[in-house]
Amino acid sequence: MTEKLIRLLRILQAIQANPGISAKELALKCGTTVRTIYRDLRILDRVAPIMNEGYGKGYRFIGDFAMYPLDFTEQEAMLFCMLPALVDTSKLPTEFDSAYDKVISAHTKLKTRNSEIVENIAGIIRMGIPAYREEGKDPNLLIPIIEAILDGRTIQAQYHTLTNNQITFRHIDPYYLVPRDQRFYLIGYCHLQQKVRLFRISRFLDVTKTNAVFDMGDFNITQYMKNTWSIDRGEEHIHFKVRFSEKVAPYIKEEEMFVRPRMTDLVNGGLLFEVTLNSSREFLMWLYQFGPEAEVLEPREYRRQIRKQLLVWLERYEDEEAL
Known part of the structure; x- marks a missing residue:
């Protein structure tokens, strides 16, 4: 009975850590047969919202169901994420797979929930649309920008400069989002120009969050925007x-x-x-x-x-x- 209970818990943890995992993969992880996995899944279906997405697509949880293990730190989670690529896991004790699934399942669930929160925030922010663009044609680029600001990550962007009508590719360390009228602006360090710049969100054509971490250093937005009425920063007094x-x-x-x-x-x-x-x-x-x-x-x-x-x-x- 104890062995069966442990296997059921491992199935739950494996599904959460690897959404879309197949019955065959679950059988390998649990050291049992595919037939036993199917039988266990029928039992678990009574207590957990497990969904099969169709033939060959595996299993995942429906909605916000999640199992949380111990209170691991972000650094511990990252370490476990890296372990399979750094060591020969076949030489580790069998308990490693269980520990790995616990950490990854919690880490994945937390990341998913944070992404959903960011999407919800970005979804309720309404911005004006340039007159030359069709409404609803552009992706909501606020989502990757907000995520990058919160995570302290550099973004890779495609930006349209109106003054010379050029499209450039830039790496930007995003610091702050600033609302003005019906527009949003991003204040960040531009690697191309090697200085802090102000970018109009509607002029971004594409934004991708990179894995590069940045540090704002001693940047102070209050000092940066001092004596600026709205957006245009000048040198006059x-x-x-x-x-x-x-x-x-x-x-x-x-x-x-x-x-x-x-x-x-x-x-x-x-x-x-x-x-x-x-x-x-x-x-x-x-x-x-x-x-x-x-x-x-x-x-x-x-x-x-x-x-x-x-x-x-x-x-x-x-x-x-x-x-």
Whole structure:
């Protein structure tokens, strides 16, 4: 009876460690006949959700069923994974197969569950789609990117650079995912350019997680994005002073920003908004949406630049005959 119980447990462990294992392989592992394995599987089917995927495809568990052995560390699991390739297992005690299956079964189940969690997270994140692409045609590349960030692994990527319309192959150490508007950006070390870069997720055409491990070192994302309004990092040091009307002041106060502006309430209900940035383009684009409800006071050159832009727009819209 004890021998049969041990064999039943070994079958469960072997199926979990090797999804799709055949009855013949189970018989070899347990030192018995295929006929006995079939009989044992009928017994186990009453307590464990074992599924046969069809002729020649072997056995696996249905759903989240799993047997967990002792609390092995990741390093111990990795060591056992490597042992069959490093030693002649035929010269080891028969208990080695049992220990190996225990470790691999737990390791495989944990990895599978972690992958499912990442897939679920990536699945509920909605991003905008470039206008030139058809919806639903692209794979969700957030999955391998998130997995690589969590595992500290380098990714191999195919990336489309829009400025020169080139597709390049790169190795990137992924550090952080940064959301902006309907887009996601990846901050990571680019091996091709040998510096930390910012990549737009929608421009990745293919991403594969490698086995290469990376270390961020002393990289600090707060310092990296300091004085950056959104994504574009510049080398300038521009102090903007903007007056918002009382109509939009409440909305400005609750705006979620990545910089820390100084806001002062005005007597008329308006708001004085001051912020120091390293680039002007994205800030001005954000500012334009408020139209006449926002007035740039400083720097003076940007005030003149906006006035010039308004005159160009006015001239464009005054020419009705051009329609």
